[in-house]
Amino acid sequence: METASVPALRIEGLQVSYPGRWFAPRKQAVRAIDLVVGQGETIGFLGPNGAGKSTTIKSILGFVRPDAGRIEVFGQPAGSVAARAAIGYLPEVALYYPYLTPMETLRLYGRLQGIASAPLRRQSLELLERVGLAGKENQRLGTFSKGQQQRLGVAQALLGGPRLLVLDEVSSGIDPLGRRELRDLLRDVAKGGTSIFFSSHELDEVAQLCDRVVLVDRGRVVEERRMDAALRAGIGSALETWFVDRLVAERASGKAA
Amino acid sequence: MRGSHVVGFALAGIALAGASAVARQVRPEVEAVPRAARSRDRVAEAARSTLFGTFRTSMADFLWLKVDRVVHNGVDVRAAAEASHHDDATDADHDDHGHGAEETVVRARESDWRGILGDIERAIQPYEPIGTHVHRDPREALPLFRLMTTANPGFVDGYVTGAYVLSREPDGLDRALEFLREGERNNPRDLRIASAIGTMLTRKARRHDDALPYLVRTIELAVARDKSTLSEDELEAWQDAVRALATGRMLAGDKAFAIRAAKAGLAEFPDDPTCKRVLAELEGK
Amino acid sequence: MVGRKAVVWGTLAQAAVLDSIRRKDMAVAGILSVLLVAGAGLLGRFGVRGLELFLKDASLTVIEILSSVMAVLFSTRQVPEEIARRTALPLLARPIGRGDFLIGKFLGAWALACMALALFGGIVAGMAWALGVGLGQIYIQYLLLRALALGVLCALGIALSCWTTAPAATTLALVLSVGTGTFGRALMLVEGSSEGAARNIARTAWLALPQFNLFDLKEKVAYGWPPVAGWVVWGLAAYAALHCFVLLALANARFQRQAL
Numbered sequence: 027m028e029t030a031s032v033p034a035l036r037i038e039g040l041q042v043s044y045p046g047r048w049f050a051p052r053k054q055a056v057r058a059i060d061l062v063v064g065q066g067e068t069i070g071f072l073g074p075n076g077a078g079k080s081t082t083i084k085s086i087l088g089f090v091r092p093d094a095g096r097i098e099v100f101g102q103p104a105g106s107v108a109a110r111a112a113i114g115y116l117p118e119v120a121l122y123y124p125y126l127t128p129m130e131t132l133r134l135y136g137r138l139q140g141i142a143s144a145p146l147r148r149q150s151l152e153l154l155e156r157v158g159l160a161g162k163e164n165q166r167l168g169t170f171s172k173g174q175q176q177r178l179g180v181a182q183a184l185l186g187g188p189r190l191l192v193l194d195e196v197s198s199g200i201d202p203l204g205r206r207e208l209r210d211l212l213r214d215v216a217k218g219g220t221s222i223f224f225s226s227h228e229l230d231e232v233a234q235l236c237d238r239v240v241l242v243d244r245g246r247v248v249e250e251r252r253m254d255a256a257l258r259a260g261i262g263s264a265l266e267t268w269f270v271d272r273l274v275a276e277r278a279s280g281k282a283a
Numbered sequence: 284m285r286g287s288h289v290v291g292f293a294l295a296g297i298a299l300a301g302a303s304a305v306a307r308q309v310r311p312e313v314e315a316v317p318r319a320a321r322s323r324d325r326v327a328e329a330a331r332s333t334l335f336g337t338f339r340t341s342m343a344d345f346l347w348l349k350v351d352r353v354v355h356n357g358v359d360v361r362a363a364a365e366a367s368h369h370d371d372a373t374d375a376d377h378d379d380h381g382h383g384a385e386e387t388v389v390r391a392r393e394s395d396w397r398g399i400l401g402d403i404e405r406a407i408q409p410y411e412p413i414g415t416h417v418h419r420d421p422r423e424a425l426p427l428f429r430l431m432t433t434a435n436p437g438f439v440d441g442y443v444t445g446a447y448v449l450s451r452e453p454d455g456l457d458r459a460l461e462f463l464r465e466g467e468r469n470n471p472r473d474l475r476i477a478s479a480i481g482t483m484l485t486r487k488a489r490r491h492d493d494a495l496p497y498l499v500r501t502i503e504l505a506v507a508r509d510k511s512t513l514s515e516d517e518l519e520a521w522q523d524a525v526r527a528l529a530t531g532r533m534l535a536g537d538k539a540f541a542i543r544a545a546k547a548g549l550a551e552f553p554d555d556p557t558c559k560r561v562l563a564e565l566e567g568k
Numbered sequence: 569m570v571g572r573k574a575v576v577w578g579t580l581a582q583a584a585v586l587d588s589i590r591r592k593d594m595a596v597a598g599i600l601s602v603l604l605v606a607g608a609g610l611l612g613r614f615g616v617r618g619l620e621l622f623l624k625d626a627s628l629t630v631i632e633i634l635s636s637v638m639a640v641l642f643s644t645r646q647v648p649e650e651i652a653r654r655t656a657l658p659l660l661a662r663p664i665g666r667g668d669f670l671i672g673k674f675l676g677a678w679a680l681a682c683m684a685l686a687l688f689g690g691i692v693a694g695m696a697w698a699l700g701v702g703l704g705q706i707y708i709q710y711l712l713l714r715a716l717a718l719g720v721l722c723a724l725g726i727a728l729s730c731w732t733t734a735p736a737a738t739t740l741a742l743v744l745s746v747g748t749g750t751f752g753r754a755l756m757l758v759e760g761s762s763e764g765a766a767r768n769i770a771r772t773a774w775l776a777l778p779q780f781n782l783f784d785l786k787e788k789v790a791y792g793w794p795p796v797a798g799w800v801v802w803g804l805a806a807y808a809a810l811h812c813f814v815l816l817a818l819a820n821a822r823f824q825r826q827a828l
Contacts, residue, residue, distance in 0.1 A: 044827070087661050089828040111663035121653050123583065125590035137579040138662040140572065166590075182658055353621065357791035388753060396759075396771065399803060400782070406800045407713075409787050419791075426622040 032101045034190045034221035035063035035086065040095035042081050055081040057245035059095075063190070063223050068216050070232035071225040072269060073242035079225040080118050082242075083194050086223075087115055099190060111139075114188030116179045118195045118225075124168030128154055128178050131167065132185060139186045153181040156211055158204065172199035180208065184215065191215065193224035197231060209234060229265045239265070241272055248276045343435035346427045350444070353424040356417055357409030359388035387413050421448045432466065440516075442466030443479045456487055474504035478520035478527075485527040491535040498528040502547075510551075522548075526557040538565050576664050580672025581679055584646060588680050594687060597638055601688045604630045605695050620701045625790040627692040631714070632786060634688055639681035639718040640741040643725025646673040647823070648734035656828060667820045674726050674816060681718040685711060706795040710785040713801065716808040717783035721745055723815035724778065730819040730826070749781035778811045 040059040043052040056078040063069045073079050084090045086097055088105020097104035100112050122131050132150040141149065154163055157177040167175065176199045183191060196212075197205045205228065212235055216222055226232055232239060233253065241248045249272055352359060362385055389410045395401035404410075411417070428445025431438055442463055450459035460483060466476045481497035484490045501524035505513065513521070525548035532541035542565050548558040588594070605627050647670070650656035660669060689711045696703050724744065728737035752774055759770035783804055785796070 084828065087657075089657065089660065091825065091827070107663045107665060110661060113661065115658065115661035117654060117657040117661075119654060121655055122658075123587050123655060125587050126583070130586070134579060134583050135658060135662060138576055138659065138664050140575075140663070179658070349625070352787070353791075357787045357793070359787075390756060390760075394760075397774075400775075400779075400807070403782055403800055403803050403807075404779075406796045407782055407785055407788070407804075409791055409793060423621055430622075 032065070033062045033098075034065050034067070034100060035061075035223055036096075036098045037061050037082070037086075038096045040082065040085060040097065041093045042078070042085055042090055043093055054245055056085070056092075059242065059245070059247055061240055061247060061250065063221050065189075065221055066216070066219050067237050068212075068222040068235055069224075070236035070239040071223060071242070072229075072232065072239055073225075073248075074273065076244075077242045078245040079242060080194055083118075083192055083223075083225065086192055087113065112189045114183035114185065114191045116183040116191075116193045116196060118198070122167045122175060122178060122182075125166060127164045127166055128159055128181070129163045131178065132182060135182045136185050141186055149185060150181075153184055154178075156184075157181045158207060173201060173204060176200055177204070177208075180211070187220075189220060191220055191222045191224070193222065193226075196224050196226055197228050205231065229269065233265045241269065243273055243276055248272060339435045340438075343431040343438040343441060346431035346434070347438070347440060350421075350424045350427050353427065354418055354421050355409075356411075356419045358411055359408070360385050360413065361388055362386075385413060387411075422452060425449060432462075436466075436469035439466065439470055439473050439475050442470075443475055446479060446483070450483060450487060456483070459483065460488075472504060474501045474517055474524075475520040477501040477504065478524040482523050482527040485531040489534075491531040494527065494531055498524045498531070502528070522552050522555060525552065526555065529558055529561040533561055533565060541565055573668060576668045577672045577675055580659075580669065581676035584642075584673060584676025585679050585683070588642065593638075593642075593680070594684060597634060597684050598687050598691070601630060601634055601691050604634070605691055621790055621792075623696070623699065623701055624703065625786075627695065628710070628786040628789060631685070631688045631692060632784070635681065635685045635714060635718060636721060636745045637742070638684040639677070639721045640725050640738055640745065642680045642684075643674070643677035643722040644729045644734050644737040644741055646677055646726060647729050647819075648737075651826075651828060660828065666823050670726060670730075670816060670819055670823055674722055674812075677722040677726065678719050681722055682715050685715055685718060703789065704792065704795075706785060706789050706793065709795050709801065710789050713783040713785055713804060716804055717780050720778045720780070720783075720808050720811045720815070723812040723819075727815040727819040730822040744777075745780055748777050748779055749784075752777065752779050752781060778815075782807065 038060055040056050041054070042056040043054045045052055059078070059082055061069075071079055071082070081090060085092050086099065086104050087110065099109035102109040102112070123134075126134070129147075129150055132153065133146060136146040136150065151163065154160055157180050159174065159177055159181065162170075162174070167178070170178070176197075180193075180196065183193065191212075197208060200208060209231055212222060216235070222235070224235075236253050238250060238252050240250045251268070387410060389404055389408050390397075390401065391412060392401065392405065397404070425445065425448060428441050428448065431441040432445065435441075442465070446459040446463045446466075449455045449462060452458070460480065463476055463480045463483070467473075467480065470476055477497045478501040481494045481501060484494035484497065488494075501521060505517070505521040505524075510518075525544065529541050529545040529548060532538075532544055541561055545558040545561040545565075548555055549562070552558070647656075650659070650673075656669075660666065689707075693703060693707070721741065725737060725741045728740050731737075732740070755770045755774045759767050759774070762770065788796070
């Protein structure tokens with residue numbers, strides 16, 4: 027039975043590698059990641075390009091099989107139907123069916139989620155308004171800009187009121203005004219008790235939303251840190267300084283081999 | 284490419300080698316196959332060998348094969364492979380009503396190991412035991428003859444066979460002759476068409492004087508060639524022309540010509556019964 | 569449980585159908601079939617008798633070729649396109665199994681193939697009616713069995729696309745759909761002329777390959793034979809279901825382990 031003490035997400039000893047060409051050795055994408063996301067927490071997952079962020083997120087969804095380690099979502103094995111029932115996911119780069127409209131797209135995902143028709147329609151309209159796509163419900167997605175598609179992506183991730191939001195590069199392609207609107211939306215969602223685990227290169231966003239940040243590099247966790255007052259006061263620049271300084275120190279020490 | 288792909292290719296290669304070793308057990312030679320089947324098999328082989336040749340030639344060959352299906356009401360028949368005899372095969376598999384050594388492509392129940400799947404195939408594909416199936420009227424294949432000669436004007440078999448089928452129509456003789464003349468225009472040096480026109484004028488129209496130039500031309504075309512290069516169909520056409528010439532001239536009252544024709548015919552075809560009969564009738568009187 | 573599965577499969581299938589229809593795949597198929605069938609009708613005017621037989625034969629050949637091509641194209645692109653476009657990610661993030669995903673895609677491809685078949689069948693029936701050529705009740709059986717064959721072909725396309733690239737899967741599926749008839753007859757010849765292990769190999773190969781010619785009533789329709797017995801249709805439905813099950817199981821075995 028699930029209690030409040032069951033973490034929303036637990037990752038232990040995660041190792042993931044991808045096959046090389048021909049008989050070349052496998053490429054290690056994640057070497058050792060351990061982290062916990064408590065219920066109701068918002069965690070920022072930071073790292074340079076190629077650090078293993080997307081691979082970790084894909085492992086949570088069951089899109090890749092780990093070589094070792096364990097991942098649980100509210101106590102359920104990652105990738106299982108029960109685990110995915112609790113997750114709302116926004117991929118890093120996702121396209122949606124260009125010949126469908128936003129309402130048809132949300133209907134498709136909602137029915138797969140098991141949401142009944144009438145509530146699904148209501149939810150879809152509400153979500154589209156919340157992400158700034160009101161009035162475009164019946165416009166084909168092939169005419170949407172990248173930013174508009176990303177907003178739709180956020181809407182589909184929120185469908186069904188997930189208990190854990192997993193967002194990969196949530197603000198990618200969205201203009202500054204849109205990013206602010208999204209931050210407000212995510213704050214509201216977090217206030218409702220939803221746990222959020224997201225990766226982003228927008229440090230302002232991470233600073234304003236997160237309870238904790240986890241820094242990864244070359245497939246390992248470098249450091250975890252609570253978002254204290256000092257970091258928040260400096261907003262992006264303080265966090266950026268910490269981010270860069272910490273990475274440089276890590277690489278210089280040779281620990282991340 | 285991963286190691287598993289290499290293993291996959293290796294397995295595929297082994298499978299292909301095994302399949303070809305099994306296939307070599309099928310003996311391709313067929314003995315004592317009747318003319319129709321030999322012709323069909325030769326055309327089937329030609330159709331395959333022209334797979335990468337011109338579309339028109341392939342189209343004509345394909346339609347020629349279709350004619351056979353039309354005549355057999357859709358039942359697919361082929362030359363019997365001598366090695367396709369099982370211990371449990373019966374006469375139901377093979378001809379006993381004038382088809383020579385032929386068999387249905389769909390296997391008969393008595394020699395079919397496939398159980399219900401075999402029954403399904405016999406229910407789905409047009410099938411009747413070779414000895415009891417019915418023939419459709421060959422005139423139903425006339426559009427195919429028109430198509431194949433339009434696709435390939437050099438397809439002489441189409442003109443000759445099509446004309447004979449057409450001549451069975453009421454008032455079809457003139458159209459058959461017109462069809463053959465079109466074939467002659469497209470194939471002026473082919474002796475089979477000249478022979479077909481001459482024999483049709485002789486036997487069906489009884490126009491012996493009109494037939495004479497065609498029959499003479501057939502023989503001229505035949506003797507101008509090395510006999511060893513003539514196909515079976517060409518030899519047969521030559522022999523038909525010789526017979527038609529001998530009997531036609533005899534019926535037209537030109538005895539001397541008939542005797543010369545019969546003697547010349549026996550020189551090329553020593554056992555020809557028609558030429559012998561003509562000589563016996565004319566020289567015996 | 570069964571109801572939930574049906575909703576998942578039906579939703580995925582519906583999305584595939586809607587996507588394809590809005591791409592105007594059906595419109596292209598319809599125009600092509602009208603042109604080809606009309607061409608067959610024009611050629612027939614040279615005949616004296618036998619026009620009926622020739623028209624039926626040519627028209628049904630058009631149906632066979634076009635429906636096979638459409639089924640292969642619809643099925644072989646379902647999974648690879650979803651993965652390449654990354655539309656598979658938000659789908660599979662939902663609480664559905666990968667096997668359910670495959671079944672939904674298979675049903676969508678099959679539904680599209682059957683719609684194309686209905687379109688071609690209607691065009692041929694219309695042309696036959698206009699020319700006064702009777703197709704007979706066996707024509708309905710022909711379309712039904714053709715639909716079953718297209719189901720097997722779609723399952724084959726899905727399976728091949730999970731194990732290899734989409735273009736390779738398309739080529740292989742087309743070759744198999746055209747070649748199994750000829751290859752099946754060759755296997756029967758080999759079986760008839762061999763002994764022992766070779767005979768068993770030939771028999772096994774014949775049983776393993778889906779024999780599409782078993783579903784082909786074209787010749788009987790063309791030559792005006794009467795309809796086949798009901799047990800034949802049921803038997804073929806069971807045969808098709810078995811092959812679909814095996815092919816989709818093979819697809820699932822690969823897809824379960826595939827990284828997205």
